[in-house]
Amino acid sequence: MPGNFIRRGLRRSLIGQREIALENAIPDLEHRLQSLKELGVYLHIPFCNQICPYCPYNKELYHPDVAADYASAVIREIDAYAHLLGKAPVTSFYIGGGTPTTMLRSGLAGILERIYDRFNMRCSIHMECHPNHMNEANLKTAASMGVRYLSIGVEALQDRHLRTLRRPYTVKEAIAAVHRATDSGFECVNADMIFALPGQTYAEVEEAGRMLVAMNPDQIAAYPLFVFPYTPLGRKDRINGYKSAGVLRRRKMLRILEGAFYGAGYERTSSWAFTRKGIPKYCSVTVPLYIGLGASGSSYLRDVFYLNTFSVGGYINALNSGRSPIALSLDLTEQMQMAGWLYWRIYETRFTKASFNERFGKDFDATYGKLIKVLGYMGFLGEYDGEIILSDRGAFWLHAFEDLFSINYVGRLWGSFKAEPWPQRVILC
Ligand SMILES: C[S@@+](CC[C@H](N)C(=O)[O-])C[C@H]1O[C@@H](n2cnc3c(N)ncnc32)[C@H](O)[C@@H]1O
Ligand code: SF4
Numbered sequence: 451m452p453g454n455f456i457r458r459g460l461r462r463s464l465i466g467q468r469e470i471a472l473e474n475a476i477p478d479l480e481h482r483l484q485s486l487k488e489l490g491v492y493l494h495i496p497f498c499n500q501i502c503p504y505c506p507y508n509k510e511l512y513h514p515d516v517a518a519d520y521a522s523a524v525i526r527e528i529d530a531y532a533h534l535l536g537k538a539p540v541t542s543f544y545i546g547g548g549t550p551t552t553m554l555r556s557g558l559a560g561i562l563e564r565i566y567d568r569f570n571m572r573c574s575i576h577m578e579c580h581p582n583h584m585n586e587a588n589l590k591t592a593a594s595m596g597v598r599y600l601s602i603g604v605e606a607l608q609d610r611h612l613r614t615l616r617r618p619y620t621v622k623e624a625i626a627a628v629h630r631a632t633d634s635g636f637e638c639v640n641a642d643m644i645f646a647l648p649g650q651t652y653a654e655v656e657e658a659g660r661m662l663v664a665m666n667p668d669q670i671a672a673y674p675l676f677v678f679p680y681t682p683l684g685r686k687d688r689i690n691g692y693k694s695a696g697v698l699r700r701r702k703m704l705r706i707l708e709g710a711f712y713g714a715g716y717e718r719t720s721s722w723a724f725t726r727k728g729i730p731k732y733c734s735v736t737v738p739l740y741i742g743l744g745a746s747g748s749s750y751l752r753d754v755f756y757l758n759t760f761s762v763g764g765y766i767n768a769l770n771s772g773r774s775p776i777a778l779s780l781d782l783t784e785q786m787q788m789a790g791w792l793y794w795r796i797y798e799t800r801f802t803k804a805s806f807n808e809r810f811g812k813d814f815d816a817t818y819g820k821l822i823k824v825l826g827y828m829g830f831l832g833e834y835d836g837e838i839i840l841s842d843r844g845a846f847w848l849h850a851f852e853d854l855f856s857i858n859y860v861g862r863l864w865g866s867f868k869a870e871p872w873p874q875r876v877i878l879c
Contacts, residue, residue, distance in 0.1 A: 463522050470878045472757070472778035472863075482739050482751045483534040483741075488543035490740035491569065493524070493561065494747045495550040499582070502616055503682035504644075504675060506860055508746035508760045508867075511549035514556055520744075520762060521557025524768040527743050530774075532568035532819035542736040545597075554591055562595050574598035574637070576732055581619050584627035587760045589634045599732045600631055600782035601640040601671070607658035611647045621661075638740045640669040645703045646674055646695035654702045659710030669725040670716065672707050674849070680858055682866045701846050708842055721797050721845040721852075736793070738809075745775070746867075748752040754786065755780045760864070764871030776850070777872050784810070792818060796831070796848060799840040803833075822830045855879075 497512035497520075498505075510516075521720045527558035543565075550558065565571065576599040577592065584602060592600065604624045606612045612621065619627075631639045641662055645655050661672050679682045679696050695703075706719075716724035725731045741749040745765040756779035759765050767776045782790070788810055803814035810817075822838060825831050830844030840848065859878050866873040 451820055452856075470780065470877045472755075472780045472878065474777065474874045475779050475836075475874060476774050476776045477751075477754045477756055477779045477781075478533055479751070482754065484507040484536060485533070486535070486739060486751075488539050488541045488737055488739075490544070490735035491540050491565070491738040492735050492740055492747060493543075493550075494742065494744035495545060495547040495553050495558070496520075496745045497552040498547070499552060499580070500616070500618060504615060504677070505862075506676070506678040506681060506857075507546075507548060508510075508864075510762055511628075512549075512552040514764075516762065517556045519554050519766045519770075521553065521560055521640060522554050522559050522632065523598040523775075524630055524744055525776060528561070528564045531741060531743075535569060537570050537633070539570045541573050542740070543571065543573050543575050544733075544735050545575060545577040546734070546753070547578055549580045549583070550627040551575050551579045554588055559591075576734070577601070578603070579631075581624045581627040584630055586630060586634075589630060593634065593636070598637040599640070599730075600636050600638070601642060601732055602628055602631060602667075604628065604641045604646050604662070606647060606720050607643065607661045609648075611650060611654070614648050614759055615644070623818040624660075625665055627646045628667055628858070632665070632667060632703040636794060638668040638725070638732045640671055641665065642671045642673070644673050644675050645707065646700045647789075650703075652703065652706060656710065659707045663710055663716075668729045669719070669723055670711060672702070672704070672711075672722045673722050675856060678851060678864075680868070697797040697850060704846055707841075718799055718840075718842070718845065720799060721840065721848045747775075750790075755782060757863075759795050759871045760867035761871035763767045777867075778876060788812075788817065790858075796838070796840055796844070799845065800837060802837050804836060 494508065496509045497517055498509045499512055501511065502674065502868075546677055553561075575595070575597045577597045578601050578802055579592070581602055581604060602624075607624075608619055609621050612619065612624075628639065628641055640644070643658060643662060645658065649709075674695065708724075711724040715727060717727055719725040720730045720733065721730065723733070739751055741747075741751075744759065745758060745762045746760040749756050756776050758775040759768065759777040765775045789811060795805070806812070806814040806817070822831070822833065825844065826833065829841060830847060831838055831840050833839075862876055862878055866876045
């Protein structure tokens with residue numbers, strides 16, 4: 451399989467490991483958390499009102515009783531961290547899912563109150579929302595809880611594609627939801643769209659780009675449809691006779707969208723996101739070190755990466771009986787930390803070589819100079835006065851690369867957690 455061959459080659463040359471395996475071990479968190487100068491927090495809400503056939507995220511159908519138990523368990527997890535964190539400032543906070551807005555009126559307020567009470571919060575909230583939840587009352591509630599950055603999963607701008615994706619609203623309703631959000635005074639409203647949908651034409655992609663820009667959100671994130679093998683879409687491998695769009699077709703579609711977004715004054719702020727100039731961007735956790743709360747919450751603390759169990763029941767039971775919800779962890783060598791750092795800085799589209807030196811005390815050129823030169827020859831990025839900037843071509847291929855890794859990794863993790871909430875060992879590659 452060429453995919454496996456490329457993955458193995460990159461793993462050996464970039465991270466120097468024969469295999470990457472997560473183990474069922476709880477890392478020593480005390481000294482790691484107590485030495486933090488700042489951190490980010492991710493909170494996972496694993497509930498949705500319906501399950502979309504293409505969705506790779508950890509979620510299950512919303513049920514009010516389970517959501518209430520989940521809220522109590524998250525509060526226990528917050529308390530456990532609060533003891534160890536002390537006064538370290540939290541400078542980035544992201545609530546993702548699933549659909550966080552399912553818990554807007556059933557437990558989210560209590561979780562946020564505890565977080566603001568026990569952690570040293572120095573930031574506002576970024577949160578994902580579903581178009582069907584974006585009524586005036588919910589928008590006010592979200593704002594009153596401290597949400598200043600909002601992302602709405604619009605996904606498609608033609609009703610036939612919304613139906614294929616089993617999204618429970620029309621284009622007209624999605625547009626109205628975005629307008630209500632942009633009229634509500636948030637710092638940044640992001641609209642998500644997916645392209646390369648089953649049977650989608652170039653003209654439809656162009657129309658979707660035009661319609662999104664006309665809604666005037668502060669930011670647009672455009673993803674090609676990724677097919678994850680463990681989703682209903684991946685299992686069937688086709689919707690309406692559709693096979694995944696090839697690389698060249700996706701690339702041409704992304705070019706069409708880039709034309710629409712750049713033409714309307716948006717600039718690229720991550721490999722898939724385009725933000726209006728001068729607007730602070732909506733994004734996931736922005737600081738290098740973070741903890742993840744909730745089922746499947748993942749944490750990265752410099753030399754260790756660890757994951758909570760994906761099982762909502764397993765997560766609730768563990769916390770109710772005083773056990774840790776951490777299911778798997780991976781110790782990271784310096785080479786792995788550097789490779790991870792480089793990946794995320796490129797993903798953010800620009801970084802200075804000096805920031806690598808600040809983080810690792812090493813010369814960037816001596817470590818990655820050759821690789822950056824090769825990527826530069828290929829037109830993926832350029833260097834301007836010590837700053838590395840990703841090109842449009844690089845952004846596209848970065849995602850082809852991510853596709854190659856993440857679909858494989860996420861699939862292995864999912865497969866393991868589906869079979870067993872507390873797997874002993876998961877070999878990622
Ligand atoms: C957690 S979901 C969105 C929040 C909310 N649950 C909703 O559906 O509106 C985050 C985003 O990931 C993107 N996404 C989900 N599955 C995808 C897939 N298979 N391929 C590409 N993008 C995907 C969608 O754009 C989606 O809005
Ligand atoms: S796309 Fe959103 S609503 Fe649909 S299953 Fe995934 S997280 Fe839930």
